[in-house]
Amino acid sequence: MRNINGRLTSLIFFLTLFSSLSKISTASDTITRTQSIINNQTLISTDQTFQLGFFSPGNSTNRYLGIWYNNISIPTVVWVANRENPIMDSSGILKIGDQGNLVILNGSDHVIWSSNRTNANSPVAQILDSGNLVIREEGDTNSQNFLWQSFDYPCDTMLPGMKLGWNFSTGLDIYLTSWKSADDPSIGDYSFKFEPHSPPQAYLWYRSLERVRIGPWNGIQFSGVAEMKSDSLFKYQFLFNQDELSYSFEVLNNSLISRLTVTQSGEIQRLAWIEGSGGSSGYWNVFWRSPSDRCDNYSQCGPYGICNIQSAPICNCMQGFEPKSAQDWYLRVMSGGCVRKKSLDCQKGDGFLRLQGIKLPDTSLSFVDMSMSLRDCGQLCLKNCSCMAYSNADVRGGGRGCIIWATDLIDLREFAGSGQDLYVRVSASELGGRHKKRRVAIIVSVTLVSAIILSGWIIGCCIWQEKKKKKRQNSNPKKGCNAKIQEIPLFDKVGGTFRARDKSEESRKEELELPLYDLGTVASATDNFSNENKLGEGGFGPVYKGKLADGQEIAVKRLSRYSVQGPDEFMNEASVIAKLQHRNLVKLLGCCIHGEELMLIYEYMQNRSLDSILFDQTKKSLLDWQKRFNIIIGIARGLLYLHQDSRLRIIHRDLKASNILLDCKMNPKISDFGTARIFGGDQTEENTKRVVGTYGYMSPEYAMNGLFSEKSDVFSFGVLVIEIVSGKKIRAYFHTEDDRNLLGHAWKLWTEGKDLELMDPSMGDSCSISEVLRCVHVGLLCVQEHAEERPTMSSVVLMLGSENPTLPQPKQPGFCTMRSLAETNGSSSAKKSSTINEVTITTLEAR
Ligand SMILES: *[C@@H]1O[C@H](CO)[C@@H](O)[C@H](O)[C@H]1NC(C)=O
Numbered sequence: 001m002r003n004i005n006g007r008l009t010s011l012i013f014f015l016t017l018f019s020s021l022s023k024i025s026t027a028s029d030t031i032t033r034t035q036s037i038i039n040n041q042t043l044i045s046t047d048q049t050f051q052l053g054f055f056s057p058g059n060s061t062n063r064y065l066g067i068w069y070n071n072i073s074i075p076t077v078v079w080v081a082n083r084e085n086p087i088m089d090s091s092g093i094l095k096i097g098d099q100g101n102l103v104i105l106n107g108s109d110h111v112i113w114s115s116n117r118t119n120a121n122s123p124v125a126q127i128l129d130s131g132n133l134v135i136r137e138e139g140d141t142n143s144q145n146f147l148w149q150s151f152d153y154p155c156d157t158m159l160p161g162m163k164l165g166w167n168f169s170t171g172l173d174i175y176l177t178s179w180k181s182a183d184d185p186s187i188g189d190y191s192f193k194f195e196p197h198s199p200p201q202a203y204l205w206y207r208s209l210e211r212v213r214i215g216p217w218n219g220i221q222f223s224g225v226a227e228m229k230s231d232s233l234f235k236y237q238f239l240f241n242q243d244e245l246s247y248s249f250e251v252l253n254n255s256l257i258s259r260l261t262v263t264q265s266g267e268i269q270r271l272a273w274i275e276g277s278g279g280s281s282g283y284w285n286v287f288w289r290s291p292s293d294r295c296d297n298y299s300q301c302g303p304y305g306i307c308n309i310q311s312a313p314i315c316n317c318m319q320g321f322e323p324k325s326a327q328d329w330y331l332r333v334m335s336g337g338c339v340r341k342k343s344l345d346c347q348k349g350d351g352f353l354r355l356q357g358i359k360l361p362d363t364s365l366s367f368v369d370m371s372m373s374l375r376d377c378g379q380l381c382l383k384n385c386s387c388m389a390y391s392n393a394d395v396r397g398g399g400r401g402c403i404i405w406a407t408d409l410i411d412l413r414e415f416a417g418s419g420q421d422l423y424v425r426v427s428a429s430e431l432g433g434r435h436k437k438r439r440v441a442i443i444v445s446v447t448l449v450s451a452i453i454l455s456g457w458i459i460g461c462c463i464w465q466e467k468k469k470k471k472r473q474n475s476n477p478k479k480g481c482n483a484k485i486q487e488i489p490l491f492d493k494v495g496g497t498f499r500a501r502d503k504s505e506e507s508r509k510e511e512l513e514l515p516l517y518d519l520g521t522v523a524s525a526t527d528n529f530s531n532e533n534k535l536g537e538g539g540f541g542p543v544y545k546g547k548l549a550d551g552q553e554i555a556v557k558r559l560s561r562y563s564v565q566g567p568d569e570f571m572n573e574a575s576v577i578a579k580l581q582h583r584n585l586v587k588l589l590g591c592c593i594h595g596e597e598l599m600l601i602y603e604y605m606q607n608r609s610l611d612s613i614l615f616d617q618t619k620k621s622l623l624d625w626q627k628r629f630n631i632i633i634g635i636a637r638g639l640l641y642l643h644q645d646s647r648l649r650i651i652h653r654d655l656k657a658s659n660i661l662l663d664c665k666m667n668p669k670i671s672d673f674g675t676a677r678i679f680g681g682d683q684t685e686e687n688t689k690r691v692v693g694t695y696g697y698m699s700p701e702y703a704m705n706g707l708f709s710e711k712s713d714v715f716s717f718g719v720l721v722i723e724i725v726s727g728k729k730i731r732a733y734f735h736t737e738d739d740r741n742l743l744g745h746a747w748k749l750w751t752e753g754k755d756l757e758l759m760d761p762s763m764g765d766s767c768s769i770s771e772v773l774r775c776v777h778v779g780l781l782c783v784q785e786h787a788e789e790r791p792t793m794s795s796v797v798l799m800l801g802s803e804n805p806t807l808p809q810p811k812q813p814g815f816c817t818m819r820s821l822a823e824t825n826g827s828s829s830a831k832k833s834s835t836i837n838e839v840t841i842t843t844l845e846a847r
């Protein structure tokens, strides 16, 4: 896995051949006026960390002067001198010029790059252990006296000790710019730059458009970068005074190699080098990235909208505000933002609403006073009718300083457990003066609704308790009924959706926003759950097609009382999906809770599930290669989102062809989260005695030992890929000659170099051979016996998306033969699996 990860990183960023590098080394870190560096000579810093010399990036043959890590197995360039002006051959020379500057000359002695003049008497250039290339007077090693340094002219990479930002006395603005491509280090479309307004912020720019806003700095972290708060690996420094605006970081543990970079694809990434062990090579691990979700998109929810990645839809208006255009909002076009329900009346007196856990709005036009207390800040804001909001500028020591916004509030997001308080001006009537009548109405509806829900709930829980009693005591820590009840406290009707709310901050995090449908609506939509409308039988019970009065088609999952899965899994699914939004995940529209009836309402998928087409002799030709490849990529992205990008780490645990739904354009959507598990922050593996999943798709370690992790989903994904390429079912495939199953068959073809024979003949000529081969290769990597050798989903997505990735050789898959599968079944007490082929099985292992 490390291997792949590593290779990929190199592919994406560098693809660097470095054919001529690192062979000849002058073993020196300095050149003087009389020395020079030619094509294949390098300088190496004292502690061997960095190397300087000429190189060719990626597939290019152009030569550039650059700095890269000396001891890292993946060529990683951190700085390029002549990024806009390559040398076309190997004639380049680096030396110290007449004006005490560094110059690069080409074969015809033309200066193709030079640093600023320094007028030094006896200048030397030195590559330092920090990766900084400096010019200094010979004998003067005081860093204050450096005459020029490459740290002032970074490319796409920020190293520890480097400062980004502004030097106000010289006007120098230091910022990062992406490479154009892996082959071309010239300035690309993305830049990461601090803006010297007050308080300062940084933006990731796409050309001249704000892509992501980072900041403002609140004394501890950038508002909106929750990860910085609990970081024990790095020390961040932010300075803003008359002389400078600067941001820098240090690595607390010297043995950690880390860098911050702006990628060509438009991400800011903090990476750390993970050394390989046991023969595998190391790789760059992404510690933090931005944008990491849709709420990071600049102004995703427009003015006065608040983005919360865990709510569905992700945009909400602040209290006291409503969508500017209800129509747009309904259609999920939310960038228009929100407007006040009641206009302000500055003379009669307005008030402030406190919003908690907020990434502060854009401060590019705001005002800051570091000496003011929050109280004075509020007074000042109240007096000035154009003041829209205020907040502490520094959260340390209980908060101090004052930021005032006199413009629309833009680009806010809400965080669970992080973020800070923002006080927003609203009319006095928003604060206290609700009309009595409305209040009564709300109380009545709240009481009614909660009574209904609680009763449904208690009944549900009783069923669950009953089931639980029958089962053997489960060692797995589970939330009990009480916890469940608390998750859905009082309900408050907000614009047609019910929104669970509770005053305590803890449960605000758990806020579950799900429209509730009443039983009547669902029953009439599905023609009273008629057999004609039945789509099939899932793990929960029957699934029905329906049509709402407004014409929207829905799929209704009805929890049957006799189903294997119980109310706890049902609610697990509801709460998991309610927090997720991705185009490759099926969308939950709402739920219906009525007495014992528990139902989930989904968007309807015209093309049903993947297995109903892929394994159908007549329909399978609908899936040409382009569609299949699109499906593979879509599933990979959906799964990556679950594993990594959704803020929750979710293991699906039951990925299979029948859980992949297809919309009218054959876009895949992962469904059935009944068995999904949300993982805690640093948990990587869980052991369960309760194995749920579907044989054939289950990884060896999960099926046999109940160990599941992201890598067990990767295994299931690999099986799916092989199924999609071959058009054959994992469970239905028996090779006539021996006991190989589909994976064994694929493996045999691979080892014989006949992998193309795996291809489903019904795809005809639609194939891209290289894509098919890549998919088979990646599929086999995913189903390797040992979990640690399987790639992560982020690697998988990269591998599938790269044109010519260098992939490691896969090892023999787990569960290659029918025998090994049967052995597994034998080791568990459950025999259900032998009769239920495609249905999710739940077993309790007897040990
Ligand atoms: C700004 O640049 C000047 C000239 O290079 C330098 O002397 C000064 O130390 C710099 N200021 C800061 C805060 O880095």
Ligand SMILES: *[C@@H]1O[C@H](CO)[C@@H](O)[C@H](O)[C@H]1NC(C)=O
Binding pocket: 253, 254, 255, 256
């Ligand atoms: C620094 O990191 C290395 C390797 O990652 C580790 O072995 C060592 O214990 C760490 N040192 C400290 C002080 O944390």
Ligand SMILES: *[C@@H]1O[C@H](CO)[C@@H](O)[C@H](O)[C@H]1NC(C)=O
Binding pocket: 367, 384, 385, 386, 387, 404, 406
């Ligand atoms: C209100 O605040 C804005 C922004 O800080 C400022 O430009 C304006 O002069 C203030 N108006 C009054 C009357 O103080």
